[in-house]
Amino acid sequence: MSIAVAMSGGVDSSTVAALLAGNNSAIASGSAPEVVGLTMQLWNQRRLPQLLGAEAGEGGHASGRCCSLDDVYDARAVASFLNIPYYVINLEEQFETAVVRPFVDAYLAGETPIPCSRCNTEIKFAQFLTTARQIGAERIATGHYARIRRDAQRGRYRLLRGVDRTKDQAYFLFGLTQEQLAHSEFPLGEMTKQEVRAVARARGLPVAEKPESQEICFVPTGSYRQFIDAYLGEQQRRPEPVAGEVVSTDGRVLAGHTGIQNFTVGQRKGLGAATGAPLYVISIDPAKNRVVVGDDCELFRRIFRVRDVNWIRPHSPGESMEAHVKIRHNHPGAAARVEAHEAGEAVVEFHEPQRAITPGQAAVFYDGDEVIGGGWISKIL
């Protein structure tokens, strides 16, 4: 068998499976199959039943999210339709350790984390790839809108964003190693979302009209606050509500709050403080348990530090370069100077101030379409 497709039950990964299954039109020789579909069971939505209320159907399970029973049914239906072997593999324990717990801990530390990058680095392109190789697949394919190029001269793999500008998922893949890139395929990298839908329809895939899911997959209600509260409750780790202060940038106490995990940089609503002009969260100070608020213009900053940097195009400490840097998935990106430091750190200096640079989010460095590297925003300087 040559390739394992990570099937989520959505239209993208289903189309990948269809494209690859269609390529293997050779006559069967009785040997092992060329394409196998695998779904990662990452999180049990029934585990925190209090979160199911709004979404729960008759059967009491969440629908329309990754790892819901419906998604597994959809993925299985597509595999059956394509007549490829299909299995569900359970990675719940690894997902909780590598993604969910760090996500919750980061919020408790006053950051605003993005779990998808960690999931890619630690689960999809690590555990999943391992399982794929164990069952005899040399490579894996996913439905990411990104491209991999082999640089024959340097013997390295390059990561490029997909041709669909509206679906840049290379942003979530900055953590991939050379080894991971060498064993991965992104068949949708050259396609637009519209083209993918068209292929899905033309092939008659049962999920061709399935709507996009935008939320974080393990947060069924879309409210990460509810999720964190429920998860900490289940773990019996719910912290005593530590009353903290909401202060202005010049140090005046404006109100109280019941936990920094309820705030994110750039947030406007629910601050419990009013000064006449609209107020925004400028920063969060976990040491003092303080939320600092101020004018919109105070959100615009230029320089920040990045930790745990992964360089896909290698850079040595001290080296610096011009790059296009994105600080959020939906940030258009802006020109900056990036300087590589020791110990996997980097300092990014935007030429123009950018709004709401947020600790815990990923900063990804591009050279045109190519992802040079990226890391986690740790401190605004």
Add this chain to the structure above:
Amino acid sequence: MHPGGAVLQGKMNRIYFDNNATTPLAPEVFDAMCPYMVEDFGNASSIHWYGQRAKAGAEKAREQVAKLLNARPSEIVFTSGGTESDNAAILGIVGAARADRRHVVTTAIEHPAVLSTAKALERHGISVTFVRVGSSGVVDPADVAAAIRPETVLISVMHANNELGTIQPLEHIGQIARERDIYFHADAVQSAGKIPLDVQKLGVDLLSLSAHKLNGPKGVGALYVRKGTILRTLMHGGHHERDRRPGTENVAGIVGLGAAADAAVGNLADESGRVAGLRDKLEAGILTHVPYVAMNGDRAHRVPNTTNLTFGYLEGEGFVIAMDLRGIACSTGSACSSGSLEPSHVLTAIGLRPEQARASIRFSLGRFNTSEEVDATLQILPAVVEQLRAVSPHYHAPTTAGKR
């Protein structure tokens, strides 16, 4: 046609070694059932000819099942399967018991059909003792005796364990139950058709079995209820099965169970030796040709068809998939708990660490397996294990095997 298609269309020579999950329907069972799905479709409770034909089919099956168990036909109640039989027995006895008898003894290695029912009882204020087992996977009757209290109303112990195949000393436990005047239920789903079953010898008051584990159809089972045993029924409805189980009889299924029981009675002596030979050959071949494999459970006291092996440095889930892609069906633990996060409760109960439990594979053979299939498996399996171990982050220090 693409290669994946070949697999699903069954052109690969497939080998089925998961007979403890379910078994293929025997041809003679299929033949016996067919008329009851077509011409003899009547409701067994109807007065007319159609009803009488159906009734006769069901009553013949009742005799066949009774014969398998050395029971009277009137002591056989047909159900929807092993899970219903277990629930009906346990909830039925506890529900009908005097208010001062609110304690149940069972074991830590029961099937979820018993284990979850016992846990449901606990939530309703009944206390339950889960007797532990040692590494043999066989419960010690002395431990069962020690768990008994004045208020104990029921002892429920499985006959053969579904994951290990180990046979529990029911005769001995049956004596204890009789001496102490406690009802005794046995889940015999995994022993029926594999080893002789005699409710008189075993001393059971209630015994569960399921047709699809002995080459019968799915969706039908039976509960043996010793004459004079009073059960509270689970469901309310008509007066079927002597008021013990309402609902129009699943006549075709019941006939299938009867035919399967009949075949088991006829074949048992020859089949158990033949299957044991295949199982032993497979087990010995694996233990000889694959390093770092250990057998689980008591070798002497087990059903002839089952072997459970822990493969060091192996992901069980990946192994089952890799084997399936090569056309060989086996399993990690039981099908009823696969897909769950928790390692097998049976394997952890016999002292395996969670990672060992996850690296344990069950091969369960059956009536339609052949010596050639064992040979073919032994050809393929070592390379599959090697392929998985090559990717394992732990498989670089074989000299530390067992110390991990």
